[in-house]
Amino acid sequence: MSRKHDVNKEIENEVYCGTLPVLPKERKYGFIDALLVLSGYCIATWSYTQGSYLATLVGFKQLLIGAFLAAIFMLMVYQLPVILSVRYGIDIWIWLRSVFGPKGNKIVTIIIILVNFPWYAVCCELFADSMENLLGLFGIQLFNGAHLVLSLSCVVVGTIIALRGVGTITWTTRILVPLLLLVGVAVVVVGFTSVPMDVIWNYQPQLAGDADKTVNYVLNIEANFAFVITLVGGMAEVPRLCKSEKSGYYAGVLGQGAAGSFFVVVGAVMAIAMQYVTGQMVDDPTLMMATLSAPILGLSSLLLVAFANIGTQAVGSYIYGVMLKSTFKKISYKTLVLVLGVYVAILCVWGKITEYFGSFLTIGACVYAPLAALLFVDFFLIRKQKLDLKSAYELPGHNAYRYSKGFNIVGIICLALGFGFTLVIYDPIQGIIHNKILFMLTPTLASFIFTGVLYLLLSKIPGIRRYIRRDTYVSPDKRPFDRAKVPPRQNIFFLPLMWLLCKMAVSPYKLKIDKYNMEGIKPPFLVYGSHNSFMDFYVTPLALKPYRANYISELEGFENFGEWIYRQAGCLGTRKFINDQSLIRNIARVIKRGDIMVIYPEARYANVGTNSHLTPSIAKLAKMLKVPVVTLNMQGNYLQQPIWNLKERKGARLHADLKCVVTAEEVTKLSVDEILGRISKELTYDEYKYQLDNKIVIDDEWRAEGLHYPLYKCRKCGKDFAMTSSGSKITCKFCGDSYEMDELGQLHSSSGEVIHIPDWYEWQRGFVHEEIREGRYKLDIPVRVEALPNSVNFVDCGIGRFIQDNDGFSLEFDNYRTEKHETLKFPAKSMVSLHTEYDYRGKFGPCVTLSTYDDTFFIYPTEESKDVFNPTKIQFATEYLGGLYS
């Protein structure tokens, strides 16, 4: 077996084992072990470069604060998400798939390497500097271009070591870390013994005339934030090997914040000492030791530092090579390491990486700060410390993190905006401050805060929340909706915007509003409206203008559009067909504070554009509140968007009648039946009659598509669930009986019979009543159940069983609260109707809902039961059994 084959196999194995979750029993590292490993990673010759860079900015005391406190502050925050790596034994690159999507993660990986790998060019530069300086000390003059040859030789040797694979790298690391420690100790001893202590302690940099000390201090803090934040890439794979979250977290913090920072300070001491002795600030430990002690010490250190730089370059190529290999599985490890080598070589040829060290640091931080913010917010505030591991690993059938063809657009946009935000504050190349106030936060911290807040706010928008939280089932919010919460008044500043929105929504349909008996009627009063479609919510505010109002809304709307928006619009959340005493109290509060309370008493959209029976409770409520009762009968809303096909019909025309039917004086005098009679009379409607009478032409070719949901029974063969619809036709699947829907909403049979749609609908109801009376009615089917506990998310309740008979409903499901498979009973007399959907949100298909005080259960058919699940028939039975027709 060839050596080449061995290396490839080793790397394949490393990639495979390197991505698998590490089981708790396999974890190797306690706190000390992890600290040593991470410290080893953080100690490199670039620490000296960082130290000498800081010494050009601030005095020693401020330098200490920056190196230790700034580093620890940033690490304490951005290392927190490391907890997830430890908990699940996964590295950060797996988790990032949830933030960016699997394909987005590939792009982020490349960006991280692009901004991170210049560190290794710094190593090569240091190697070349050391060689040149020391040879110079021995009087050896080098030819032009020797510096480049030396730095490239570091790249070549480092790459060759990396290509030899895991074994060679392990040995390199074992030698490298002690060597670097040895050099560090030597630098500390020489640095502190060759110049008086107070020279270092009281050191202040010689600043140019226009330099601002405060700006320099901020740059010092920024450099330390950037220094620690850009090292996360290489450190991301270690925490998953830790036994406890605490050890992984603090090892990360102290590995960089204490050990790494110590070597930064050592570099600064060395630079200050060299400046004191020679008047020149250097970042080369070999030159310092040769100058401040003896050339022989310099020569010894040369060998150490030379090997250390080559070793660091090799380890870096290996780590990032493996990281790339785990992302780009089809490309060979060898090719990836060579690409990395070429990238470093290009940076060496450019030759200005040391000169632009601060710029490179800040550019790196421009990427890392938003990245760290996204991880932080995603972990703690959005996913609430839970991840769908199977989706993160893209196991078959687990696609929560696929997002948009593998890209999480929201995460990627936040990253890009966070990057841009840093540049708005500070130009790291030219060193120009664009915004001094934000600059005081440091570009890294400002970008961190900006990105984190942006991502969090975006996640509050319902559509975006649903997009990024496709893994809600892993950690759903189970808190029940607070029905008792006092509803705010409709936001006065929100109102003009709402009117504008409503106006825009109705404008294509030429809304006309007529008002009757409304002279002198001022809030508070009660409005009962007809309920046909979502258009009702646009028409009602316009009808009640200039007054503001409160509305009762099903909780589902809160989830769909967001609780904040719904509250601003003055909505009171409730669940349908439950005895909600909190709602009654809130209605009374609204009236008491002098507002309008709008109620849609049918509590469901009209299935075929006709009204439902109203119950006496609405009249009793009016008598209890002792305020005028106004009805709002809206016509055309159903025609514009019937519940059985939510596509908008542009030909529809809207009309609304707002009428005071009971005055404040009358409400106390009239009986419940009299009040109910007046309300029912005004809220009687037939949308197809309205269409025919007003000759409203709706000529969309697809105008009958979906009509088979409410008209499910064949008029000819009498079979249930027999109908299907397409274009402008509704047809029986069994006997072929077919009807054409004309442009005025009438159905025509082939024999010339004309059918009024509500007649067909009511004709079906009679058969259901008969089935119940004869004891033949029973539905017993498997269903898929989802619960809506609040305005935040649905909770999966698995596959259950749904039974409806003369006793009412019985629902079997996985109760997420008790974590048991349970059965809930809903007595027939407890509900006068139920909520139905024909194609929920235009994509989830037909469903019915049942509610308790703390949950609304959305009940969908399974593949097995989809042919016998018809919301209309279930509704007919519910209404009859609930006493609505008795």
Place this chain on the structure above:
Amino acid sequence: METDKELESRIDEILIAEKENKLHRMTKRDYIIAAIITAISLLGIIGGFFL
């Protein structure tokens, strides 16, 4: 397929360990200590402006 099975069994094992509280989680006290250290570091950084 072998990889998927190995992966799935590992994930299940970790999730079971999590459900049974067998993982060494950060405690509330650990978070409080972390918050205190963070606050002290921040105060130190702010103090640095006055040096």
